[in-house]
Amino acid sequence: MANKKGMNPVEAGIIGAAAGLAVGATAVALSSKENRKKIGKGFEKVKEMGQEAYSDMKAKVEDVASQGEAKVEEAKKTVKSKL
Numbered sequence: 001m002a003n004k005k006g007m008n009p010v011e012a013g014i015i016g017a018a019a020g021l022a023v024g025a026t027a028v029a030l031s032s033k034e035n036r037k038k039i040g041k042g043f044e045k046v047k048e049m050g051q052e053a054y055s056d057m058k059a060k061v062e063d064v065a066s067q068g069e070a071k072v073e074e075a076k077k078t079v080k081s082k083l
Contacts (some may be wrong), residue, residue: 007053015053019050
């Protein structure tokens with residue numbers, strides 16, 4: 001379940017597991033050129049997943065920041081109108 005403040009914890013877990021799996025596979029299989037190519041493809045996939053997650057988080061952070069700025073401006077107007 002996604003919360004209002006960020007990324008879905010399940011998505012974060014999947015990305016973390018994928019990154020961990022790729023690192024573990026690298027340690028075992030670097031002796032073969034064919035395996036190195038496969039691992040490179042795996043890293044590209046993890047990189048793409050990370051970039052997507054970053055883009056999603058960045059958009060959410062920018063949205064929250066924008067909402068915060070709007071609330072500050074609204075509060076300033078309210079205070080000025082009370083003076």
